[in-house]
Amino acid sequence: MRQTAHGGNLAWAAALAGCSPGAIVDFSASISPLGPPSSALTAIESQLGNLRHYPDPDYHELRQALGQFHQLPPEWILPGNGSAELLTLAGKEFAEFAATALITPAFGDYYRSLTAYDAQVLEFPLSLVNGHLSSILDKRQMTQDKGLLLNNPHNPTGKLFSRADILPYLEEFALVVVDEAFMDFLPPHQEQSLIGEVQKYPNLVILRSLTKFYSLPGLRLGYAIAHPDRLRRWQSWRDPWPVNILAQAAAVAAVGDREFQEQTWAWLPATRNQLFEGLAQIPGLQPLPSAANFLLVKSQQPSSQLQQQLLKHHQILIRDCLSFPELGDRYFRVAVRLCSENQRLLDAISLVQSPESKVQSQNIDP
Secondary structure, X not given: XXXXXXXXXXXHXXXXXXXXXXXXXXXXXXXXXXXXXXXXXHHHHHOHHHHHOOOOOOOHXXXXXXXXXXXXXXXXXXXXXXXXXXXXXXXXHHOOXXXXXXXXXXXXXXXXXXXXXXXXXXXXXXXXXXXOHHHOOOHHHOOOOEEEEEEOOOOOOXXXXXXXXXXXXHOOOOEEEEXXXXXXHOOOOOOOOOHHHOOOOOOEEEEEEOOOOOOOHHHOOEEEEOOHHHHHHHHHHOOOOOOOHHHHHHHHHHHOOHHHHHHHHHHHHHHHHHHHHHHHOOOOEEEOOOOOOEEEEEEOOOHHHHHHHHHHHHOEXXXXXXXXXXXXXXXXXXXXXXXXXXXXXXXXXXXXXXXXXXXXXXXXXX
16 A cells, blocks of 8 residues: 555555554644544534535635634635645646745645646755744845745744744745645744735735644645635636535634634643653654644654554554655654653654664564
């Protein structure tokens, strides 16, 4: 069975581990363990009887709820079938420019969306030590016939760029798309979202997802925030009804669930710190600070080898970084899960990192 570049491939992991997919503790997909919110599940159940009807093609209720959530007119919001669909639309537009600047290591779906339309890519490596945009992007390469695609917080490093760090580049590029899939995990007083700037800059697009924060990857729901003229153009490029009735209902309920949001903001910092400190105490591992719900970890042991040992002996799945050429086999990424699950991961890594375990692995593995 083929392993995908994305995390969360439980069918592949279960086949390797020799167990059912439900037995796998999945640290490879950066999904909050607190959700889905009960409000979203109740909303889904309430709409089951409407499955006999087509969705509202204009998504009035959903756009109204998202507009109220972000304090924007609803016409500035375009719901999509996950951020992946919206990235594809962005890739089609980026292909119209001379090139698109991309900070690497980069989420693999960025390359998919750009190469699908033969968009030219300019890669700018992100230093894992100094992550300021001014030290990454080459001003000699910035012209008004180019685009910029970046994510904030950055995946896979967890680096958070400041709002002030990004704003100058809105004057330098013809189109700037900022993927804020993990921004929800920062409380309002810490977040660095550019949503508040979108009405000032017609060349700015913000992408948001309900996948990670609200634990709804199976529903496939994201949305773009941009000038209505651009969103109408994107709408004309795609198939009708990309967002189903159940996803609409869940989204309306989730963004209005302040209790769930507060619970997540209270849970993440201490739990992430517990996992960070535990990983840092294991010889051969070096976790990087993160503003998101995941940690990138440098490992002296090949991450693919560590991944297989954790699966076969502990039914734990971590994300190797082989799909990020700049990171390769010396880094892995783990989601922040519940404290008991994080401790299980730490105990398992300590066991497979032990000298006795390495000797056994060499005797068993081909």
